[in-house]
Amino acid sequence: MSESWREIGDGVHVRRHRHLDLNVGLVVGSERCLVVDTGVSHRQGRALLGEVRRITRLPHVVVNTHAHFDHFFGNSVFRPGEVWGHLRCAEMARTYGEVQRALTLAHVAGSGRPDADAQAADLREVLVDPPDRTFEHSAVLDLGGRTVELRYLGRGHTDNDVVVIVPGAGVVLAGDLVEEGNPPAFEDAFPLDWPGTLGALLPLVTGPVVPGHGDVVDREYVRRQAEDLGRVAEVARAVHAGGGDVEAAWPDTPFPEEYARTALRRALRQLRGEPAYDSPEEILAAAGLS
Numbered sequence: 394m395s396e397s398w399r400e401i402g403d404g405v406h407v408r409r410h411r412h413l414d415l416n417v418g419l420v421v422g423s424e425r426c427l428v429v430d431t432g433v434s435h436r437q438g439r440a441l442l443g444e445v446r447r448i449t450r451l452p453h454v455v456v457n458t459h460a461h462f463d464h465f466f467g468n469s470v471f472r473p474g475e476v477w478g479h480l481r482c483a484e485m486a487r488t489y490g491e492v493q494r495a496l497t498l499a500h501v502a503g504s505g506r507p508d509a510d511a512q513a514a515d516l517r518e519v520l521v522d523p524p525d526r527t528f529e530h531s532a533v534l535d536l537g538g539r540t541v542e543l544r545y546l547g548r549g550h551t552d553n554d555v556v557v558i559v560p561g562a563g564v565v566l567a568g569d570l571v572e573e574g575n576p577p578a579f580e581d582a583f584p585l586d587w588p589g590t591l592g593a594l595l596p597l598v599t600g601p602v603v604p605g606h607g608d609v610v611d612r613e614y615v616r617r618q619a620e621d622l623g624r625v626a627e628v629a630r631a632v633h634a635g636g637g638d639v640e641a642a643w644p645d646t647p648f649p650e651e652y653a654r655t656a657l658r659r660a661l662r663q664l665r666g667e668p669a670y671d672s673p674e675e676i677l678a679a680a681g682l683s
């Protein structure tokens with residue numbers, strides 16, 4: 394897989410990274426460009442900014458699709474400059490940014506990868522820099538000669554996923570609400586809401602859809618993912634009604650074991666009315682990091 398830009402619509406470019414199979418987007422107007430997500434570290438952010446400059450010298454503005462480290466840890470490199478995101482994206486980055494750093498450092502240390510030390514150094518260098526331009530439902534960015542719409546469509550992969558709609562080019566950048574190459578990630582997800590959120594996305598799709606990770610997909614792919622997620626919600630409701638046996642029920646979902654268990658556990662939290670997230674202290678204690 395080459396890490397070069399691919400133009401998938403008029404002035405809309407996607408760069409797919411080997412690391413985590415992460416996608417970053419670039420929308421070029423006549424006065425500004427919009428960078429969609431900033432990568433896992435300052436190092437990746439700097440490389441990305443260099444790649445942006447190969448396409449355009451225009452000033453940049455950034456949007457984070459959601460507050461997961463791989464989508465916003467490069468933010469600081471793009472300052473000064475606006476960073477847009479859902480208002481809860483900023484909140485979650487502030488509250489859980491350091492927890493994400495600690496968990497990712499632990500994961501890297503235990504990975505046995507030859508570049509583990511370099512990755513750890515990159516993570517330690519990160520200045521957690523949440524979006525400063527926030528919105529609740531939608532925002533329109535004028536890039537000069539074209540506008541781009543940022544929309545919050547409901548809870549799904551997290552409670553702060555936004556999609557980027559580029560009307561002129563017919564492209565939607567969906568962040569991790571849509572996942573290709575791997576099953577959707579449920580660690581912070583709201584599995585009961587996710588199918589409806591994708592249902593709200595579908596009418597907005599007129600061309601290519603850029604997932605947060607993996608290959609560019611189309612409307613039919615999103616429809617199928619919504620269907621699979623709908624099945625998870627259905628199974629979760631049955632588990633809840635039947636007393637909560639995740640072990641017996643996970644094979645009824647369309648997803649592999651680990652993903653399915655996480656999805657059902659998250660859905661049960663929703664159905665039982667439990668808090669959506671543990672506190673940073675609880676998360677670190679559970680991971681043996683406090």
Ligand SMILES: [Zn+2]
Binds near residue numbers: 459461550569578605
């Ligand atoms: Zn994510």
